[in-house]
Amino acid sequence: MPSHLVQKMHPALQLGGFPRLASRERLFSQQSMWDSGCVLHATAMALALLGLIEEPAVLRWSSKARETKYWRIAEPYYLVGVELSELIDIVARLNWGVRTELLEASHRTVLGFCEVELRQGQLLVVNWRPVGTDFYHAALAVGIEGRTDGTRFTPHALLIIDPAEHSPVMTGYNGRLVYGDTTAKRPVRHALYFTDNEEARQVLLTGAVAIRPPIK
Numbered sequence: 001m002p003s004h005l006v007q008k009m010h011p012a013l014q015l016g017g018f019p020r021l022a023s024r025e026r027l028f029s030q031q032s033m034w035d036s037g038c039v040l041h042a043t044a045m046a047l048a049l050l051g052l053i054e055e056p057a058v059l060r061w062s063s064k065a066r067e068t069k070y071w072r073i074a075e076p077y078y079l080v081g082v083e084l085s086e087l088i089d090i091v092a093r094l095n096w097g098v099r100t101e102l103l104e105a106s107h108r109t110v111l112g113f114c115e116v117e118l119r120q121g122q123l124l125v126v127n128w129r130p131v132g133t134d135f136y137h138a139a140l141a142v143g144i145e146g147r148t149d150g151t152r153f154t155p156h157a158l159l160i161i162d163p164a165e166h167s168p169v170m171t172g173y174n175g176r177l178v179y180g181d182t183t184a185k186r187p188v189r190h191a192l193y194f195t196d197n198e199e200a201r202q203v204l205l206t207g208a209v210a211i212r213p214p215i216k
Helices: 038-049 056-061 065-077 084-094 107-119
Strands: 099-104 123-130 137-149 152-161 175-178 191-195 201-212
Touching (some): 038 056, 038 065, 038 123, 038 201, 065 084, 084 099, 084 201, 099 107, 107 123, 107 137, 107 152, 107 201, 137 175
Antiparallel strands (some): 123 137, 123 201, 137 152, 152 175, 175 191, 191 201
8 A cells, every 4th residue: 555644743733824822822932032132133234224333143243343332232121122212222322323213103103204214215113013912023114115106106015124034035125014005084003014924914003213324
């Protein structure tokens, strides 16, 4: 008789789109999911894009002066997390001339703020939470996506580099936060966040920090 490949899994493991427990909670505990360093990782990438640090990927072990200074200031926050208001203070303590602006407001207002900053070529550390949860996550907004009609550009998504996802491959982003038309009469209640590794999630933007280069 021909042989057949059989997989016998632990009985507590519930299969489906993602491995889950009987409680329906996800099983997979990704390395670094326990820390709260997303704001700090996003900020390091922003500083690198501004030409202020050179080694964001290995910043913790870098021997370069600026990387060492950033890690010394950031380390106490790494496991406990950083509020956006605290991020303003961290950047100021670097004393590199980086300009910041914080906005914590409604989802729709934060989207409008992000649109204006991205159109001006700025970077943003954006903060959101999945609908129905109190879990907050931050990532770096590096671009904006939309459609053109003649000379009119209608944006519909923020392009994100998410430090919790795999590195972007052949693109400049690894996440898209699709939010629809902010000029619609009905309020935009949430956005849909897409990555290569997750199904779409409904998220609410809660705040953003614009990271602007030093004035020359």
